[in-house]
Amino acid sequence: MDQPLFVPQRMEIVSVTDEVDSHDILTFELRPLDGEIAPYLPGQFAELSVFGVGEATFGYASSPHETETVRFSVKRMGALTQELHRLGVGATVGLRGPLGNPFDLARFEGRDLIVVGGGYAFTTLRSLIAYLLTDAQRPKVGHISLFYGVRSPGLFLYKEELARWEKAENFSLHLTVDAADENWKGPVMVVPALVEKVAPDTRNAVAVICGPPPMIKYTLPVLEKLDLKPEEVFISMEMKMKCGVGLCGRCNLGPKFVCKDGPIFTLKELRELTDVY
Ligand SMILES: Cc1cc2nc3c(=O)[nH]c(=O)nc-3n(C[C@H](O)[C@H](O)[C@H](O)COP(=O)(O)OP(=O)(O)OC[C@H]3O[C@@H](n4cnc5c(N)ncnc54)[C@H](O)[C@@H]3O)c2cc1C
Ligand code: FES
Structure with a gap:
């Protein structure tokens, strides 16, 4: 039942x-x-x-x-x-x-994936990547490039899993921090700057972004500079919610509700709803 x-x-x-x-x-x-x-x-x-x-x-x-x-x-x-x-x-x-709606995995089939995450919003990306790395799902997508940034090295979520993913085939892991400690050997910069520096191949790619609003805002122009089209960029939106099912009006974005019509929107859809992006 x-x-x-x-x-x-x-x-x-x-x-x-x-x-x-x-x-x-x-x-x-x-x-x-x-x-x-x-x-x-x-x-x-x-x-x-x-x-x-x-x-x-x-x-x-x-x-x-x-x-x-x-x-x-x-x-x-x-x-x-x-x-x-x-x-x-x-x-x-x-x-x-x-x-809410899930990532439209059918639209990822046969494509490379550029995944950009920061802060605790990375939880949703952990679900996505762990699922795509299962034997049943892995053949359906191409190369996965994961960009993940936090304020300092001790704040990365799922550290053991990140270490495993780093060794996975057809997978590139790009971690960055805002402030290094004495053990950190990687980049020290914000996530959008790292995406710009690495400049992943976008010819057959779609992008997924999940993170704090400033990270999303500054990553979008980088992805557009890399020639990703607004309908190829999938964004997970976070808004204060109450009912979660489109009844209370707490999370509206124009005529849509983030809880019911989202939280995943393409950049193209978002631009039809708000001028923030
Ligand atoms: C789709 C979605 C997925 C989420 N996933 C996670 C998750 O995986 N892990 C996690 O820890 N949190 C997640 N959050 C955020 C979480 O729902 C809030 O932090 C929640 O308000 C915490 O409840 P609280 O009663 O402890 O704090 P509250 O008393 O509600 O709020 C504490 C503070 O957080 C602010 N706040 C609340 N919600 C948000 C928000 N969505 N964006 C920005 N500021 C907010 C409030 O204004 C206040 O300053 C998610 C939110 C959404 C909408
Ligand atoms: S949380 Fe109630 S309408 Fe979205």
């Missing part, structure tokens, strides 16, 4: 991973207490609830091929996330989802 729209599914926290040196991003692995995991695809999000506190929006960090549990990486911000961070293994939370 389908889960009713506004009734959270009860989930048990089965593991908690402290991801970064600042200890303010935890990855929660959740297993359903009733029923099954509702099928989802990379790019979609869910509303997680702590009973008696409220709900907030989080992109799936797990990949659909991980069938027993789902994972969300949560940065401590306000009321909900502070309370979530206090909960440990064995606690029960609520989940409404999946919500």
Whole structure:
């Protein structure tokens, strides 16, 4: 039976991973207490609830091929996330989802991928890349170039996985930081500058961007300079949300709702909705 729209599914926290040196991003692995995991695809999000506190929006960090549990990486911000961070293994939370549209993977088929991410929004990109690297999906896309930037080296999410991806075939990993420490040997610059410097081959490419609004804003002109067309650039938008299903009007972008029509839009679609980009 389908889960009713506004009734959270009860989930048990089965593991908690402290991801970064600042200890303010935890990855929660959740297993359903009733029923099954509702099928989802990379790019979609869910509303997680702590009973008696409220709900907030989080992109799936797990990949659909991980069938027993789902994972969300949560940065401590306000009321909900502070309370979530206090909960440990064995606690029960609520989940409404999946919500929103996934990446249109059919449009990535046969294409190289330029993936650009920053900050905690990288959670959604982790889901996408982990899924595309499965045996079933990998042959469908060409070369993957991943650009990922954070403020300092200790703030990279999923460090062990990044180390594995670095060795993957047909995959280039480009990490950058705003400020280096004594062990950092890589570039020290913002993500858009790194994309410009590396100048990936765009002849058969599509681009995916997920990150803080300034990163998106300054990456777009770089991609356009590299000759990517607005319909070939896919952007995951983040807006303050409430209902997550297009009913409350909290997340509108012109006539569209980011929660229901998005959060993934092409640059072409965004330009028809707003003059910000
Ligand atoms: C589609 C989508 C996916 C998201 N995925 C993740 C994720 O994977 N991991 C994660 O940690 N967070 C994610 N977020 C952000 C998360 O929903 C907010 O940080 C949420 O408000 C935290 O709830 P809170 O009650 O703890 O904080 P609140 O009390 O709601 O807010 C704390 C502070 O964050 C600001 N804020 C809230 N939401 C946003 C937003 N969307 N953009 C900018 N500022 C905001 C508020 O104005 C306030 O200053 C996502 C948001 C969206 C819309
Ligand atoms: S969050 Fe309610 S309409 Fe989008």
